[in-house]
Amino acid sequence: MxxxxxxxxxxxxxxxxxxxxxxxxxxxxxxxxxxxxxxxxxxxxxxxxxxxxxxxxxxxxxxxxxxxxxxxxxxxxxxxxxxxxxxxxxxxxxxxxxxxxxxxxxxxxxRMAGQHLEQVLPKHCAEIGAFLGRMHRRGKAFAGRRENPYGLSWSRQVLVELSPVLPSADVELVRGQQGGQAALQALAGSVHALPAGAIHADLFRDNALFLGDKLSAVIDFQGACTDWLLLDVAIALNDWASRPDGEVDAARALPLLEAYAAHRPFSHSEYDAWQAVCCIAAQQFWLSRLATRQRQPLELTGRPSKDPAQFRRILLHRINRVPDLPR
The missing domain is CATH 3.30.200.20 (Phosphorylase Kinase; domain 1)
Incomplete structure (x- = not known):
C-alpha cells in the first residue's frame, strides 16, 4: 500500500x-x-x-x-x-x-476487520503458519496459474539495472543465489522437484490483520502467483521471525513452522532445499527494495521508502543458518 x-x-x-x-x-x-x-x-x-x-x-x-x-x-x-x-x-x-x-x-x-500488530509474539506467528498451511492444502484444487512476476528472470533483469550502483561483492552475492535458484528450478518434473501451487508471495506483517491474538484477515494478494509452496513459507518467516539484525528469532520461527506443518507436512525435497529457498526469498525482497529506491517513484504521502539493507542482513544470516523444519 x-x-x-x-x-x-x-x-x-x-x-x-x-x-x-x-x-x-x-x-x-x-x-x-x-x-x-x-x-x-x-x-x-x-x-x-x-x-x-x-x-x-x-x-x-x-x-x-x-x-x-x-x-x-x-x-x-x-x-x-x-x-x-x-x-x-x-x-x-x-x-x-x-x-x-x-x-x-x-x-x-x-475493508476487513482487524489491526496491524505493534508487537509480534509467537502465538501470532502460529496464526500465520496455520493460514499458509490451510491455503496451500486447499489450494491444491485451484486450477489457475501465474508465473511469479518476481522470479529468476526478473531477478536477473534487476541485477543488470542495479549492477552499476551496487558494490561488486553484492553483485557476486546475488549471482550466487541466482545460481542456486536456477539449480532448483531445473529439478521441475523430477522426483526431487519442490511442491508448487498458488502462493500469496507477500505475507508480511503489514498484510495481516488481527482481532486480539487471532488472525482476522490476510490482504494484498496482488503478488499472488504459482511457485514453490516453500517460498511462501520462507517469505513469511523472513519477515515475521527475524530480529532487527537479520538473525532468526527461534521463539517466533518454531510456532510458525509447526503450525504450518500441522496442515501441510513438508516433503523430503523441501527439507533439502529449505536453506536455499530462505536465501532466495531474502534476496527477492532485497532486490525489490533496491530497485524501488533506485527508480525513485513519486510517493504522494511523503513516507520514506523501505530499507533494502534489512533484507541484505537477513540474506547473510540465512546463508549461515536457518531454523530446522519440523519433522
Whole structure:
C-alpha cells in the first residue's frame, strides 16, 4: 500500500455510483506498502442513517504488467469460498472485478476487520503458519496459474539495472543465489522437484490483520502467483521471525513452522532445499527494495521508502543458518 496515483473525488464518486454502493462520504490515501496505490473509502447508502457507513479498500495497480489480475481475483474468490479470511473483490454490473481508476486497473474490496500488530509474539506467528498451511492444502484444487512476476528472470533483469550502483561483492552475492535458484528450478518434473501451487508471495506483517491474538484477515494478494509452496513459507518467516539484525528469532520461527506443518507436512525435497529457498526469498525482497529506491517513484504521502539493507542482513544470516523444519 502507498499512494503514487492521485485520484480526484469526482472519479471516486462515479466509481461508487457505478457499483451501486451509495454515495461517497470520504476517502484518504494510505501510506503503508511499496508498489501500488491504496485508498480507504467510506460510503453511505442513499437514504441511510447519518453516521452509518461502509468502508472499502481501493487498490490502484501501478505495475506495467496487468496480466496477473484475473489470477489474483480468481484465487481470492476460491480461498474465500474455502473459508479463509481473504478479500472479496467487488464486481461491476458485468461481473468483472477488474475496475478502472485514473486510467489504471484497480480492485475494490470491503475493508476487513482487524489491526496491524505493534508487537509480534509467537502465538501470532502460529496464526500465520496455520493460514499458509490451510491455503496451500486447499489450494491444491485451484486450477489457475501465474508465473511469479518476481522470479529468476526478473531477478536477473534487476541485477543488470542495479549492477552499476551496487558494490561488486553484492553483485557476486546475488549471482550466487541466482545460481542456486536456477539449480532448483531445473529439478521441475523430477522426483526431487519442490511442491508448487498458488502462493500469496507477500505475507508480511503489514498484510495481516488481527482481532486480539487471532488472525482476522490476510490482504494484498496482488503478488499472488504459482511457485514453490516453500517460498511462501520462507517469505513469511523472513519477515515475521527475524530480529532487527537479520538473525532468526527461534521463539517466533518454531510456532510458525509447526503450525504450518500441522496442515501441510513438508516433503523430503523441501527439507533439502529449505536453506536455499530462505536465501532466495531474502534476496527477492532485497532486490525489490533496491530497485524501488533506485527508480525513485513519486510517493504522494511523503513516507520514506523501505530499507533494502534489512533484507541484505537477513540474506547473510540465512546463508549461515536457518531454523530446522519440523519433522
Amino acid at each position: 502507498a499512494v503514487y496515483t492521485r485520484v480526484e473525488r469526482g472519479e471516486l464518486e462515479n466509481l461508487v455510483g457505478a457499483l451501486s454502493l451509495g454515495e461517497l462520504v470520504s476517502f484518504e490515501g494510505v501510506a503503508d506498502g511499496l508498489e501500488n496505490t491504496t485508498y480507504f473509502l467510506r460510503t453511505r447508502k442513499f437514504g441511510g442513517p447519518v453516521g452509518v457507513s461502509d468502508e472499502w479498500v481501493l487498490t490502484v495497480l501501478e505495475s506495467a504488467d496487468y496480466t496477473g489480475i484475473p489470477f489474483v481475483v480468481t484465487l481470492a474468490a476460491f480461498l474465500k469460498t474455502a473459508g479463509l479470511p481473504v478479500p472479496d473483490f467487488v464486481a461491476d454490473r458485468h461481473g468483472c472485478r477488474q475496475l478502472s481508476v485514473a486510467g489504471k486497473p484497480a480492485l475494490l474490496a470491503p
